[in-house]
Amino acid sequence: MMVPRRELLRSSACGFGALAAYGLLNTTSCAIADEAHGSLGKRIVGLEGLHHKAKAKRVIFLFMQGGISQVDSFDPKPILDMRDGEMIAFDDAREFANTRKLGGTHRVMKSPWAFKQYGQCGHWVSNLFPNIAQHVDQLQFVHSMHTEGVAHGPSTLFMHCGSLNTVRPSMGSWTLYGLGSENENLPGFISIAPSIGNGGFRNHGSAFLPARYQGTPLGKASQGDLRIENIEELASSDNSQTSRWQLQRQLQQIQLQRLIKNSAASDMVFPSADELESLIASYELAARMQTASPEIFNLSSESQETLNLYGIDRKETETYGKRCLLARRLCEAGVRYIQVNYGDDTANPAWDQHSNLPKHLDHATAVDRPVSGLLTDLQRRGLLDDTIVWFGSEFGRQPYAEKNGTGRDHNPGGFTVWLAGGGFKAGNSYGQTDEFGQLAIQNKVHMHDLHATILHQLGIDHERLVYRYGGRDFRLTDVYGKVVRDILV
């Protein structure tokens, strides 16, 4: 099936092999984008930005699946200790969605963890994150996050795609669509160990954007093995692999040249030659990816000091430590958008402590050192300046006990994320929740706003990064979102 020509030009590749022979085609061929290119057919390099000068080139999103409790981590509320156990009327988001009623009474539950002040800025952090706490002077906390949805599925999709129920491209896909990749040998958007639950691949899918903007999964949430599908990790010295790709290229050239020759023989031209050139180019890129991949994925070249920094020397931090270290390597390799997932495939993923809140500690232990190591490592390699690190969940948790039990229910009305690097302020806090830490009330930042702000730092105007589908122009932030300038340097 033929697609309109303009579409074809956008979705095929160029720059490999000569097209000049085909008369008028050479005028359009330079507009053909290869896979590393973004929406405008150009590849954004450095801090040039798509719409304005950028502060960051790439994003590392540390996704804490399930919902970290803000009042137990970064947003302490002393009143919870003072009024622990009291039954108080709260406006519960789930109750509201189900019944449209507000103000049921719930038992206030204090945090099991003590808070301490850290750094120059004196930000309070609980005992859950003693290592991340050492970095507070590098972090921009946003305490007034709020989002849509009450259940994991909708809220997780909203965080990734800016939409609750309808299928939309994910943020990484939009980013890649806007900027292209800095790397010609690797996918530009990689999601490490993604969950198959709660939207699954939609969370790194490209929906109606061309397929080359979709995220490439690297490993699975449920297993430690980290690899890209269909890449055979052979040493670059393996001749049989190299010759396989060379043989394929020869065969493709034989067949393409025959078509061109036949058209010329009858005094005509072959207008689809560029599509087949793209095909050949895609095989060349694949061959390069295959060669580059062992280099990237082999962590054994890292020093023991670095491995320890990420906690790879300890059982409890090994899994997420490896993911974080890989993220740094991908970052160095020029991958545009890297998501490092901490979660699982269940309906109550990881941080989802509806009961047994103390279990938060297991998860905190698993990520605290690796994340802290990543920050240290990015900093000392000078990568933090132009990399945005985003740490957060799809929503937060309630300051009271769920059903009078031992855990906390979902809370989309107020929660905390933090950002580091990429032109975000350091050692700064923005926004507030109410005295119980439940609802964002001051300098509120909606998930759409966070999306808009991150895109802004990448040199993208979220209102202008659009794609036409089915007669309408779509964008990540729908018709919402504002850049939160107060958290930017």
Add this chain to the structure above:
Amino acid sequence: MIFCSDQLLRFVNLHPSGFCPAQGLLVLASAVLVTIGFEDASLAQDPTDVNRSNHVDTHFEKSVRPILVAKCYECHGSSTEQNGGLALDSLESMLQGGDSGTALRPDSLDESLIIRAVRYRDPKLQMPPDGKLSSAEIKILEDWVAAGAKVSSDFERAPNARPIKSTSLSVEQAREHWAYRPIIKPTVPASEESNPIDAWISQRSSELELVPSPLVEDRLWLRRLAIDLHGLNPTFDGLAQADKALSDRDPNALEMARLKIVDAFLESPRYGERFARHWMDVVRYAESLTLRGFILPDAWRYRNYLIDAYNRDRPFDQIIIEQIAGDLLDGQANDATSIQDRQNRWIATTFWAIGDHNYEEQDKKQLEMDAVDEQLEVMGRAFLAQTLGCARCHDHKFDPIPTADYYALAGILKSSVSMDHENVSKWIRMPLPLTHEQQEHFQTIEKKISANKKHLDTLKQQLKGANASLSIVQSSQADGIVIDDRSAKKVGSWKESNSVKSYVDEGYLHDENKDKGQKSVTFEPTSLATGSYTVRLAYAHGDNRSSKTQVRVFSADGESLVTVNQKASPPEDGLWISLGKFRFEKDGAAFVIISNEGADGHVIADAIQFLSESDTTNKKLLSEKSDDEKHESLLQSVASAEKVQKELQKQLDMQPMVQTIRAEKNPSNIPIHVRGSVHRLGEVVQRGFLSCINSHEPELEAQTRIEPHSNGRLELAKWIVAPQNPLTARVYVNRIWCHLMGQGIVTTLDNFGTTGQAPNHPELLDWLASEFVAHGWSTKWLVRTIVTSKAYRRSIFADAQAIEKDPDNGYFARSNLRRLDSESLRDSMLQSSGELRLGGSVDSTIRNGTSADYRYQHENNLRSVYMPWFRNALPPMIREFDGANPSFSISQRNRSTVATQALAMMNNPWVRDRAKALIGSIPENLNNPQDSHTPASQIEKIFQRILGRSPDASEIAWGEELLKTSSFEELAHQLFASIDFRYAP
């Protein structure tokens, strides 16, 4: 740019933070609060308002107005923006309110939305959006409203607001757009072309001086047919056969031979499998949900329905009607249709039911409307090529589709139920119509199940009883002599109860904790042999019982008083307490009295047991043994009853079910949802159809009017296929044209609105549409007409000038390069390797026991159309090569060329396995090329199997080079990846 926010800004004077079309979210207004001073505010007054007096309310000016100015006007001012249709710069506009209704109720603080918003307690209504006002400010506003909302006179009347403009084509002017004009069959231009398609195309080509490309040789034409009509590369043998058939030199005979070949293609079941798959893209066919990977176990019936419909070439208008309202056709009076046809009607409605909804959405009203929106979107695209979704929140910005039309249609869908609500709501499954005998068969099974279940429950109850150490004891089965309370003599009023286990026989007595000292129960055995007996009392214990129940035993040795604490659990078997050992003489005193004298709670009287010496010694052993035996046999009974139940359930599961929607008993019209919000309802709209068509077709309007009691879908179906509907036939023939010619006459297959592409060949489109209808909506007629045209046989090579004049090939003077889509690629590889399983009827192909689609391993060698179509786990080759995303209605596949596809072709083990199977199926021993004397002949064979042709000299040389270092298997693998396997000139 077609963007909601921009349009809102540009044309309706709304801030981008209106209501989101997709989600009905609450607005987030822009960030920076502009602090406007008090004097500035007066500038906003309307100087032309001459009627105002000069009253100044000091409190309002000093305290209230500054808050409004500073915190509200940026988004809610008549001279700035009126978000949500609300302005707060006059009393009049406050009272008038916005989309959500009046903002101010001077008589009711709590119902004043402005107060509600600033209080920040309603998660969906919190203003200002940037942050809560200080409590002092909130108090000022509350007090102001409570005191009657007094204002200065200049604040009373609204300044003149800017008029709201709309740029869309109006309903009245709809026919200015080509797609809304009636289809009138055009006269075929005079020409020497026998096929009217060619008459139009050559007419336009000569007008534009486009040199048409030459016709291709038959072999290329055959390959096109095989790919387009069957979704498979032609085989070497198939091509050779066709060569023979086309060897005739006589042009007429040759044409006849070609027609015969086309008919043979159309008669093959492969045709239906291919064309059904196209339609399955459009109706977002899938067998699971993204959400939690839920399996949709009945969807496959719909797939088979479509394949069968295409193979039998059923009139497509009938297919449309059945998909929209098949369930409503069923059971109409005098319905003499066969069971199979009745089932088909129901199965067709799966069309509505397989949307990828987020059933765990907690706001169920929102979920229902999202589902309706999805259904309308799919229906609009599939049949009408209209983007109806645009009108959910506001009048369509470009097409003549007012919001009222959207809710007129939505009312039709809302008159059927798509799901039953639970935490995770459930889609609708219903049993299919069956023959009388079948129905009886399943009813019998159902009866058996319910009987067996009752039996099972009883057994389980008994088992539970046995486990709780005989919580109910039958006096007749107990050891020794047992006197139950029923046989006892009662003094005073005793109440029967069985609410606390354990007890003997049917229950026990209690004294209602009343009239202490006035009630008693006497247990007396009819006769008792002389001897020594252990006397035991049974009671059901509990916290409200008496802790000092007096029990008197009268024996040969006189009266003994025993006090029993009935709060405590009885120490023996959870039922009995021993009162002691007593000697009794035949005909002597032998009875036990329980009284409520001195009791401090409920006194319980259940039973008394007399155990002789021999009873006592054997008791333990006996009872244990018999308990064990009883227990064992109970366990066995339960197990066998459970087995029966499972077996029966399995039989019942054979009852064919359908995934559908359920017509509501009381269909109704629904209100407009203001800005798409399910919680802001406007005017109720009469159910109906697109007014841009009906307002010009009064007859159609009258024929399809929906009566109040009618569900409406049947009318919708009739309206869609009505001859006066200018869209349906055009949209459908354009789809088929695109599948065969590579692009549509209208290139935007699912957008015939004003933002779509107008056709280059409008007469051709209308001729095809009207002839298609005249030929009884026969898809096969349409396909045959197109593939026998010259246009279909033109070369992909073209005159350089023709390419320059028509770079997009919009006039069809040449052909487009074909590429195997994902299904054709996979199926053709299986065909080459000799593994493709064809024929026979295929039911559900989902492996038994699959409870979620995650990481499903696809294993079968059936055609791709029959593979489990899982939203979280599409078959890898399908996912990799631009298979349609089954969450959307897809009219045309993407055609991406990316490195991950190259990696899949070269490295995916599945591809490697096909190469292996192919080589294994070639009889000669080809496994060791070095030993073979004529590798060239083997190379030739492999080329024939995969590419349907022999290699040329350069390819043989290439093959020989490859074989120096690699195997035949690798050769086959490389051919699968090559251009000539995947692309057809």
